[in-house]
Amino acid sequence: QKEVEQDPGPLSVPEGAIVSLNCTYSNSAFQYFMWYRQYSRKGPELLMYTYSSGNKEDGRFTAQVDKSSKYISLFIRDSQPSDSATYLCAMSFTGGGNKLTFGTGTQLKVEL
């Protein structure tokens, strides 16, 4: 069993839809939770960063962390075709050498 599980999709939604992306994890030591966006033929870029449990909002993006359930989510409101990409969750912990453990990524397509 992988430490971080993520539904690979693909996920196809119409423009303007609310998108929900999720990851579950098994290592309770994880404290830092990130979402990366990766466009085709590009490296991952950091989208959202959350420490421990709680919510964080940035524009159309909201990240949620529920450490009791070992479950994290990313919500995208008013999705745009430019949001079409692969979304990777990633996690790390203090003392882990800043190593990131990634999910497999969810491929999202937002259609006009």
Added chain:
Amino acid sequence: EAGVVQSPRYKIIEKKQPVAFWCNPISGHNTLYWYRQNLGQGPELLIRYENEEAVDDSQLPKDRFSAERLKGVDSTLKIQPAELGDSAVYLCASSLTDGGYTFGSGTRLTVV
């Protein structure tokens, strides 16, 4: 400011041949990482450098992979000899100690 620069962008080689990838991190970033991303998977850490010292190479297949970071700036990752299973995207990233990552666009390796 230039981001993390990797070259080449693409490489096709025959199995058993050697190959090398080069990475120039963001200026001032003391930590450098090499990750491997297989098709449809999230990146996995191969090696992490703090300045010129490899502080985590536990996931590097040392029988065929080697890496160096001379003078604590640029880094080279080498595979010799390459196997079919080495086909993947090799991502370089850099950060300040325990800081957020910046990834390069990666080198896409195809072994035939």
